Structures are given as C-alpha cells and as structure tokens.
Amino acid sequence: MADTVVELRSVTKRYGRQTVLDGVDLAIERGEFLTLLGPSGCGKTTVLRLIAGFEAPTAGEVWLDGAEVTRLPPNSRHVNTVFQSYALFPHLSVFDNVAFGPRLAGHRAGDLDRRVRETLATVQLEDYADRRPGQLSGGQQQRVAIARAIVNQPSVLLLDEPLSALDYKLRKAMQIELKQLQRRLGITFVFVTHDQEEALSMSDRIVVLDAGRIQQTGSPRSIYETPANLFVAGFVGEINLLPALVQEVADAGLSITIEGHRMRLPKGTAIKTVPRAGESVYVGVRPEDLRIWREVEVTDELRPSLFPAIIDEVIYKGSTVDLQVRLPASGTRLSTTQFFNEDDPAITELDFAAGERVYVSWVPGWEVVLPHG
C-alpha cells in the first residue's frame, strides 16, 4: 500500500507577512481519491498549486513520484489540473483543447486522433469534438476540462473546486461520475472543495485544513464520527456542542456533569485526547443522533435521564423534520433531525408544534468529547 505518489514535507508558504500554509506534512497514496477540505482561505488551493508547480513553497519540499520537484516548473511535472473556471482555450475546438497536451508531448496524426477520441468518449463528448468551448453548456465544459487533463495520463489529477459552478442536480450527477471515472482510470485524484457533503460522498480520505494547518486526516466516516477538534466537528456537518465538566475519569468511561445532569459516557466514546477530571469540555452530538421524546412517551423511570426542552422552530424538510429546541435550564439551543418512523406511533406524523414541551436524549457513546479551543 505505502506507494506514495505525492509528498509534502513540512511545507510552509508565505505571501509577504501572511502565512498561508504552516508546516504541512502530507503523503498522498497512489490511486486514492483524496479531498482537501476547508473554508476559503484555509490554504487548500495553495496545496494544489504547490503540487502543480504554479507556486514554490517558502520552506519545505514537494516530492512527486519519488523525486523532489519543489522548484520544477509546471510543464515539467507529470501532473494535470482541472481548473475551477475550466480555463478552456476559447480559440480551439473541443478536439484541439483535448489534443493540446498530447501534441506537446509529441503525439501526431492517427495516434493523437485515437487518444483524443477515446478520452472524449470517456466523458461522453465524442459528438462535440468540433464545437468550441463557448458553444457548450457548463456541464459539458466541465467534461472537456476533465478530458483535457486525463488524456495525458498524469500521475495525479488535481481538481480545484471543479463542481462549484454547476447547479445542484448537475453537481450531484458529476460527483458520482467523477468517482466512477477515478475508479475506472485508477488515477490519483486530489480534489479541493469547501463543500463538506461533497467531500464526504466522494473521498477515500479527507484532509481538513484550517488556517494553513492540517486539522485532521482520515476516512470520511472517521472525520464525521470522530472529529479531532472543535473546528473539524463544526465544519464537517452540523453539530450541537454542550458545555460539560469532567467529574471523573475511569477505565469504564467518563463521568461528566452536563446541563445539571450527571452522565456516564462509556469507554469507546470518541475521545481524541482524554480529558482530566475537573476539565471543562464540549460534548458534541450530531442533530440526527438526538432523539426527541413527547410527554406521552416518557415514563417516570425514564424522565431523570432526559433533558427537558421547548420546541422553538419546526422545519419540514421532506424526508425529515428538523426541530430547533431550547433547554430552558441553560438556554442552550440544539438542532435535531427527526426521521419519519412508522414503528413509533407517537412520532409517526412528526406533527410537532412550536412551544411544545418535549424531552431530548441521545444514546451514550454516540457523542464526541472535545477539548476547548
């Protein structure tokens, strides 16, 4: 497995006084779909430009295919980019756009023609070879940009927010198509996005960046379920953060005080750094992990383990109903997502009303405990 195709070694990039990347170490495996995820200005595009060769790091090294390429110009690197704006050549036909790279590499006549047509077929554009980019829709231009890059069979394909200009439906379709393409071609994809949903659905591995530093690297599932810190928890998906105080740390788990309740969190809880007794932490729970109980469902036996709450807002989402609730004791607001459930007669209809008094709970162990800061 450990076949590394791209490696950044303690890469720092500064523009004047501004530090865009701060000591980034990153190894990208051959054949994986890696996503760089972060808010705008986090440095994700800079990582891409360093790999492509448009920028050189202020400090550190860039390695590609086992060779150092830190100062090598882009035309000497076996890497291709799909640009956010597509950057198709307006004066060339679709065919000539795709043939741009192969021609420079010395492919001629029949060989060139075969290569270009095969690649156009891969992105289902074989009938558009003679059109100019200006005559194509956004989605078609996107495919040309992809074809123009993959025709060169690069070691790594860099994609800079390639789907951000497309409308919602087309974006969804292209996500699936890109993922299939990547599997079929076996080319390493490095994909940049600020859209966490896109990152989760497409990637083998996600690198979450913020303020020029890598916050967490891992599979989509581990990023979502066990975020390493408050930033990752908040950026990837929605999360409710409840302030809590650690009372006791034992082998069996944590004992905490939360909203006036004493709770036991079993071991195996997603804890990256084990807190000390007496430390203030946040307990994070995803909206879909919060369960809402109506008054009629709650038994006296159950009541002490639940948090009383008041519904502020009911938002119908089609397949789900989102509830904004408030814990009257502290005023903490939580957002929850309730799924229609045929088996639960009390909430079959999910006909909640604003102002209704309810109870909130979650299955202990489904939360994450995050240190402050």
Add this chain to the structure above:
Amino acid sequence: MAERPIVAARGEARDLRGEGGGFRRVAIGTTWFWLLLFALAPNLLVVAVSLLERGEREFVRVAFSVGSYVRLLDPLYAGVFWSSFRLAAIATIVCLLIAYPFALAVARAPLRWRPALLALVVIPFWTSSLVRTYAIVILIKTEGLLNAGLLALGLVDEPIEILYTELAVLIGFVYTELPFMVLPLYAAMEKLDWRLVEAARDLGAGAWAVLWRVLVPLTLPGIIAGSMLVFLPALGMFYVADVLGGAKELLIGNLIRDQFLSARDWPFGAAASVVVTLLMAALIGVYALSQRRLGSRGAA
C-alpha cells in the same frame, strides 16, 4: 478593440434619445457635415484631378485622361511603391517585435504601475513628431550622441553612418509609430484570461508553446489592429524620409508631395494618391473581414 467604441456610441445614443432627439441629431449631423466637407469632398476632388491632364499655365487642364495612371505603371514608380511597402512592412514587424514584449510586461505589471508605464508610451505625443524627428538627427548624425558614445566606449573605431540611410528612415518610422502598436496590443492583453496561460503550462507548454499556441492566437485582434495602425501611416509619411533619409530614399509619400509642390504635376500626384488610398482601403477591407471572422469565432 475596434468594436468597443461603436458599441459604446450606440449605447450613448440610445440614452440620449430619451432626453430628446434634437441633441443627438445636431451632434451626429455636425460630424457628418464636417466629414463630408473636409474629408469626402477633397478626396473626390483628388479622384477628379487624377483623371485630368496637366495644364501649362493652370494646375490642370479640363480634359479627361487616364494618362497619369498609365504613367504609374512605369517600373520606376513600381519601384517606389515596392520600396515604400517594404519599408512600411519592416517598420511594422520591428514595431511588433518591440511592442509585444513591452505590452505583455505592462499587462502583467501590478495594477498601480500600469498607468505610469502606459504614460511612458504616450508622453512623446506631447511634442510635435516633426520636432522629434529632428531630435533623432541629433542622436544619429555622424558626430551625434550615438557615435560619440560608441567611440567613447571603444565599440567602434570610426563613426558609423546611419543618417541619410534606409536604416535612419526605418528608425524614424519605428520611433514615430511604436505607440500605435503598443496601445492596441495592451488593450488585447489586458482582456486576456491569464488562467489560460497557467492551463497551457499545466498541460506541458514551455514558454514558446505558450506564446505561439495561446498568447498570439488570443491577442491576434490586437496584433492586426496595431499592424494596421503602423503600416498605413508609415506608407504615407513623407517628412521622416525627408529629414532622416535625405533626398535619397524616394517613397510614395514623398513622390506625391513632390508632384504637388515642386513638379507641379497635379494629375499625376493625384493618381498616385488615389492608388495608395485604394490599396489602403483594400487592406482595411481585409482587416475588417478578419475581425468579423475572429469575432464570429469568439461569439459563437
């Protein structure tokens, strides 16, 4: 570049119509009247004169004749036309070679530097070009600044003869016409999407490939516009050849001027003038055609 002002003018005209058609009619009417009186009428007169005979006492004798045009077929005059075209063409190419990298550098310079850099191009217009042409004489004459410098540096043993050669005329043309090449090129490059250059480099293009496969094709309208703006005036300019070329270099402009002012053969001068005008019109026609083709490509 050539299409911009027309679009703007249309937009303004539409705005003005709302405020009252009177102003618009007067503004456009005045310009039309001016052009009819001082551009079209004299040109028609020139055409008319070219078809008359030379007079002994008057400038022309009112008798139809195509004799002047026939005389132009003389190899002597064909030679004049040829050397004029050749010199104008060389001047255009030299201007292009100098202006292209400069315009590229200005277009890539930080935004706050660009006005200053463009001002460098425009400043020479503050002085009459005739005066500037005489200034070149001072620079390149045998005991001029250029030779003094070269001698002082020991680069040459004796002064090089530039003044009153074809080279001097070429220097004069290039110097006078350079801004007309720089400005349209800059206009074309300023609009260029530089991400396309990045894309080309990403696909393996070195500096030359970027130039030939991306920059030149995309700035072609600017290249054509600049070349027209240099070539056409260079064809007609006579004082540069007079001042820098001495009497040796006979170009079309000088030929026409001489027919009117010294040889007093108005019909012949007019005929030469008409031929030059037609050639220029043909060139502009080719230009317009190429613009339309480029335009339809870009718009489609």
